[in-house]
Amino acid sequence: MPNTGIIFDLKKYAVHDGPGIRTTVFFKGCPLNCWWCHNPESQKPEPEPRQKFNQKSNLKLLQQKENLIGKKVTAREVMEEVEKDIVFYDESCGGVTFSGGEPLLQENFLLALLKECRDKEIHTTIDTCGFAPYSVFEKIDPFVDLYLYDIKICDDELHKKYTGVSNNLIHGNLVRLSKLNKNINIRIPLIPGVVDTEDNITNLIRFISTLKNIKQIDLLPYNKIGEGKYEKINRKNLLGAIDFQSNLEIERIANKFKTLGIKVTRI
Ligand code: SF4
Structure with a gap:
């Protein structure tokens, strides 16, 4: 059903998921x-x-009789929630961000939502890991105002080890997308010892320097929000206990990315 999909959260008044005040819709599945x-x-x-997750939502949209996380909803139901805050989007140049999980995994549901946003003149942002056939980007692209595009590790063997997939499709899609005249912010999770190594930062800078239309680079320093969740779902936290980077270290990395002449922010 193109007009239904599964989401696991919907966050109002989000300020780190694109410009202005936004509603962020979290798709389930990655x-x-x-x-x-x-x-x-x-x-x-x-x-x-x-x-297992001790995660509750006060939103009527996400409430259900079964004690489950993740709910099947229609695009119209999501839009009814989204449309309540149009006044905030208008005043702050904000809008809606489709995140996850990975929103491109539910392409028809995503497309239905994007089209409804376009009809209502609501700014749309897609927060994506980029792992989808390029044909999916072609399908949604006419209705997307901004991409938050995550890249992580340049060495493909390390990428496979730490994410479970090759980076070929992700990087290839970004190269193709960057050739269109679209707004793209690159997002980099600065995982200590994995993403923030000297080699990887150098290779990321080299890769980004080949791209066009990159408006901003968002650095996401590591935080421990997810650590406790792994135990609850009976999964091993493979990353283990690692330390945060110091502010000085993050500043040093940010300065390296600034040599690209692109705005660099820390989220
Ligand atoms: S951090 Fe990785 S696994 Fe988790 S939602 Fe993002 S891309 Fe998917």
């Missing part, structure tokens, strides 16, 4: 399995028991 994932409950495409 083709990656990143060792540092903050939302491991987002990875499986189907709903799963809620008590």
Whole structure:
């Protein structure tokens, strides 16, 4: 059913998921399995028991009799929630962000939502890991105002080890997308010892320098939000206990990316 999909959260008044004040819709299901994932409950495409995650929502949209996280909803139901805050989007140049999980995994549901946003003149942002056939990007692209495009590790063997998939499709899609005249912000999770190594930062800078139309680079320093969740879902936290980077270290990395002449922010 193109007009129905599974989401696991909907966050209002979000200010880190694109410009202005936004509503962020979290799609369930992700083709990656990143060792540092903050939302491991987002990875499986189907709903799963809620008590494991101690995650509650006061939104009527997400309430259900079964004690599950992840709910099948219609595009219209999501839009009814989204449309309540149009006044905030208008005043702040904000809009809606489709995130996850991976929104491109439910392409028809995503397309239905994007079209409704376009009809209502609501700014749309897609937060994607980029792992989808390029044909999916072609399908949704006419209705997307901004991409938040995550890239992580340049060495493909390391990428496979830490995310479960090759980076070929992800990087290839970004190269193709960057040739269109679209707004793209690159997002990099600065996982200590994995993404923030000297070699990887150098290779990321080299890769980004070949791209066009990159408006901004968002650095996401590691935080421990997801650590406790792994135990609850009986999964090993493969990353283990790692330390945060210091502010000085993050500043040093940010300065390296600034040599590209692109705005760099820290989320
Ligand atoms: S791409 Fe994002 S949602 Fe998917 S596993 Fe990685 S961190 Fe989690």
